[in-house]
Every structure is written in structure tokens, then in C-alpha cells.
Amino acid sequence: MNTYFNTIIADDHPISICGINRVLSKDVFSVVGTAVTGREVLRQLSQKKVDILISDVLMPFDVAGDERPLLLFERIKVEYPDVVIIAITMSRSKALLLRLYEIGVSGIILKNEAAYLLPMICEVALKNDERExxxxxxxxxxxxxxxM
Structure with missing residues (x-):
């Protein structure tokens, strides 16, 4: 019997959501929602059991364009501490990546890296007891x- 991890994919670019969905193993991940804003992610988390969130880092928090991109991750760590957060980004900013590390996201991957890395990082993060x-x-x- 397979164990499925309920997954939300969040990105303000719908084509990115489609691409991420395609690289996830259907044997392991069950996409239960998609979102284009941080507020939409929080609404879905309040309504569904979610194991893992794969989210763009620089996605707006709401449709008004709130530019506090890390607010979503900070709130999830407090309100839904059991949700594994995988942060995906195009940014190569050392300060931003270190801030994600400090917030305590479960995984970090750049959008220009090989697609096969995403499901691997997700699976390791889901099993990771180290909290690194x-x-x-x-x-x-x-x-x-x-x-690595």
C-alpha cells in the first residue's frame, strides 16, 4: 500500500504549478490544492490536511500585491508547524536563502536546477528528523x- 503525501503547490505563475505537478511522483504525492497567493495557501491549509507545501518564495501574499514574501512561511511555521515547506525560487540572493534557512523551511531548491531534484528533496524533507x-x-x- 502506498503512502500519499497531501501536497499544495503555490506559485504566482500557473505554468510553474503545472510543471511542478508533472515532476511529482503520483505514487507518492497527491496534489490536493494549488494557489497563486499566500493568503490562498493559508485558506487551503485551514480546510485540508496537508503534509507538504511546495511554494515559490517571491509570490505575493495577496491579490493586492502585498510584497512580504516570507510572511507566508513565517505564518505557516507558527500556525501549521507540521507542514513541510519546500521553498522554490529563482533568486540567487544569499541573504534571502539564509533567511529561509533561519525561518526553518524544510527544503530549498532553485528553479533553474534539474527537475528530478524536487521530488528527491521533498521525500528527504518529509523523512528528515534533524529539522535541518x-x-x-x-x-x-x-x-x-x-x-551537498
Whole structure:
């Protein structure tokens, strides 16, 4: 019997949501929702049992364009501490990536990395008892100057 992880995919670019959905193993991940704003993610979390959120970092919090991108992750860590958060981003900002690390997201991957890394990072993060974020090779190099 397979164990499915209820998953929300959040990105303000619908084509990114489609791409992420395609690379996730249907044997492991069950996409129970998608969202284009942080507020929409919080609404869905309040209505569904969710194991993992895969979310763009620089997505607006609401449709008015609230530009506090990390607010979503900060709120989830407080309101839904059991949800595994995988942060995906195009940003190569060391400060931003280190802030994600400090907030306590479960995984970090850059959008320009190989697609096969995403489900691997998700699965490791779901099993990770260390509470250390699972970082993709490029994000780790940017933050700490070394690979996995």
C-alpha cells in the first residue's frame, strides 16, 4: 500500500504549478490544492490536511500585491508547524536563502536546477528528523560555499 503525501503547490505563475505537478511522483504525492497567493495557501491549509507545501518564495501574499514574501512561511511555521515547506525560487540572493534557512523551511531548491531534484528533496524533507533544511546543490553553494 502506498503512502500519499497531501501536497499544495503555490506559485504566482500557473505554468510553474503545472510543471511542478508533472515532476511529482503520483505514487507518492497527491496534489490536493494549488494557489497563486499566500493568503490562498493559508485558506487551503485551514480546510485540508496537508503534509507538504511546495511554494515559490517571491509570490505575493495577496491579490493586492502585498510584497512580504516570507510572511507566508513565517505564518505557516507558527500556525501549521507540521507542514513541510519546500521553498522554490529563482533568486540567487544569499541573504534571502539564509533567511529561509533561519525561518526553518524544510527544503530549498532553485528553479533553474534539474527537475528530478524536487521530488528527491521533498521525500528527504518529509523523512528528515534533524529539522535541518534539505538544500539543493546550488542553494547550498550560494549559502555556504559548498555542495551537498
Amino acid at each position: 533544511p534539505v538544500c539543493s546543490p546550488q542553494s547550498k553553494i550560494i549559502m555556504f560555499g559548498r555542495g
